[in-house]
Amino acid sequence: MMVRGMDSNRQSERRQAPRNQLPGHLERRRNDFRVRKAPQKIYQRVRGYLSNHRDVALLSLTRLLGTPAASLMTWSVIAIALALPAGLYVFLQNAQQLSSDWDRTAQISVYTSLGLAPEKSLALSKSLKTRPDIKEVQYISPEQALSEFRSLSGFGEALEYLSENPLPAVIVVYPQTTQGSVAATEVLLEDLRAMPEVDQAELDIKWVKRLYGLMALGQRAVMILGVVLSLAVLLVIGNTVRLAIESRRAEIVVVKLVGGTDGFVRRPFLYTGIWYGIGGGVLAWVMINLVLFWLYRPVAELVSSYSSGFTLAGLDLSATLILLCLSAALGWMGAWIAVGRHLSDIEPG
Amino acid sequence: MITFDRVSKRYESGHDALNQVTFDLADGEMAFMTGHSGAGKSTLLKLIMLMDRCTRGQVVVSGQNLTRIKRRQIPYYRRNIGLVFQDHQLLFDRTVFDNxxxxxxxxxxxxxxxxxxxxxxxxxxxxxxxxKLNPMALSGGEQQRVGIARAVVNKPALLLADEPTGNLDPKLSSEIMQLFEHFNQVGVTVLVATHDLSLIARLNHRILTLSKGRLINDGTRYG
Known part of the structure; x- marks a missing residue:
């Protein structure tokens, strides 16, 4: 009965309401209580969702830029942690390029059997030249070898006493090498050794092989360093985001009380983490390039003295993209860890 | 709109904040809830807001039995309720509009x-x-009105207020109460927890009186 009385009251009130109170927008009572998302058209929901993400992303970036000194500190820590493995990676890439240059200079000295007739060894040299895995051969007759030996070794006098030439014909084989084709060269070497006319074949590439071994080790080191320092980045970002959560405790409570979902509360912190990550990644990229710039001249001078075509390579586009995506992902993950641990602690009440 | 059926709330410390509270607030009704501090006013509002769950009895809000609302549904449930705080809980890092x-x-x-x-x-x-102002630049009464605007912007069917005039002088307090009455007149169910007895005595609304967790009086007068 009382409600009925109020109803008529309400009617008269509505008639009397001054125009500037915009009755339609506020004064319509909504009777339906919902415990689910309000029904919305898909495109509206997507658009609202995207625009919220954009706003939140911009807002968290603005907040980071609002405290430039503190943010720069965090970014630098992350950048150093990322620049170490990334820089080592760049170093290895360059070493690989350099060693592939050396790889091409690999040669196999094939010593023919001592008793082999000169025309037979010449024929062998010609037939070797037709193999697809051989680029070039150089035939050194026993006489040439002897005279070379005589002039280079200093045993010239002693050699006079020999009744016959003790040296075999040597065929210097230049393998058809593409980058990192040590294995193919090894196969060629085995083939040559198996030939009946061949006494011995030596590959002057052992040290290149060792270098490759070292570089494989270096790659492992980059991986380990990368994993360990990524963990460090996760912890740094997690801790920074935890502090951000603490400082926004009041806001989180209010947001939860006016119906903010966990996702809504989480979102700005996840974006904060992503921005920390990306900022650190960009700064790491800058650091690496500064160091490369600083090394460019001395490396160029050193290389030119070896008359090699080598140039110092930096991070290419795909490596840069990977660095940035990885740092963003690390930031996001670090924030997730912090948010998961601390956000549920903050409940209104 | 709100039904409390023999609702009790005992905290882990053993303190009984609410004891067998039963009342019914009709759709479109306005009521005050009063009692000394610690009588259970805040606990009662917390149960309605699902900031806490009752240990016994049932709370039903607009046909929703609150014990059946899952944690994940709570945010959506809360969007139906406007809440006004004593200390207004505005965020000072953004404008009045954004609040x-x-x-x-x-x-x-x-x-x-x-x-x-x-x-x-x-x-x-x-x-x-x-x-466009920052709420920091507003007076106490204005800040509270911003808090009220935030509570009603969603067109909630239910408006709860926890000591909304606690920090305001009598003139501002009565202005705030007029605002609540205004929302009630257009159909919003309003429940205001307050211990400003002189103020509510002048307004002709239902008064629920709590004492030590029990509902000791339910009428249009305090006592």
Missing amino acids: VALPLVIAGAQPRDIGRRVRAALDKVGLLKKE
Whole structure:
């Protein structure tokens, strides 16, 4: 009965309401209580969702830029942690390029059997030249070898006493090498050794092989360093985001009380983490390039003295993209860890 | 709108904050809830807001039995209720407009609607001209009115207020109460927890009186 009385009251009130109170927008009572998302058209929901993400992303970036000194500190820590493995990676890439240059200079000295007739060894040299895995051969007759030996070794006098030439014909084989084709060269070497006319074949590439071994080790080191320092980045970002959560405790409570979902509360912190990550990644990229710039001249001078075509390579586009995506992902993950641990602690009440 | 059926709340410390409380608040009704501090007013509001769950009995709000609402549904449930705090709980890192817009942003409203509805709410509490200010720049009474605008911007069916005039002088307090009455007159169910007895004595509404967790009086007068 009382409600009925109020109803008529309400009617008269509505008639009397001054125009500037915009009755339609506020004064319509909504009777339906919902415990689910309000029904919305898909495109509206997507658009609202995207625009919220954009706003939140911009807002968290603005907040980071609002405290430039503190943010720069965090970014630098992350950048150093990322620049170490990334820089080592760049170093290895360059070493690989350099060693592939050396790889091409690999040669196999094939010593023919001592008793082999000169025309037979010449024929062998010609037939070797037709193999697809051989680029070039150089035939050194026993006489040439002897005279070379005589002039280079200093045993010239002693050699006079020999009744016959003790040296075999040597065929210097230049393998058809593409980058990192040590294995193919090894196969060629085995083939040559198996030939009946061949006494011995030596590959002057052992040290290149060792270098490759070292570089494989270096790659492992980059991986380990990368994993360990990524963990460090996760912890740094997690801790920074935890502090951000603490400082926004009041806001989180209010947001939860006016119906903010966990996702809504989480979102700005996840974006904060992503921005920390990306900022650190960009700064790491800058650091690496500064160091490369600083090394460019001395490396160029050193290389030119070896008359090699080598140039110092930096991070290419795909490596840069990977660095940035990885740092963003690390930031996001670090924030997730912090948010998961601390956000549920903050409940209104 | 709100039904409490023999509701008890015992905290882990063993303190009984509410004891067998039963009452019914009709759709469109306005009521005050009063009692000394520690009588259970805040606990009762917390149960309605699902900030806490009762240990015995049933709370039903607009046909929803609150014991059946899952944790994940709570945010959506809360969007139906406007809540006004004693200390207004405004966020000082954003403008008045953004404070009031918060519930709409959370609910994923369209930007066009947000502007329209925020201005309607601010107009309602007489602060339309202050939308661009930081709430820090407002007086205590104005801050509380911003808090009220934020509570009603979502057009809630139910408006709860926890000591909304606790920090205000009598004149401002009665203005705030007039605002609540105004929302009630247009159909919003209003429940105001207060211990400002002289103020509510002048207003002709139902008064629920709590003492030590029990509902000791339910009528239009205190006592």
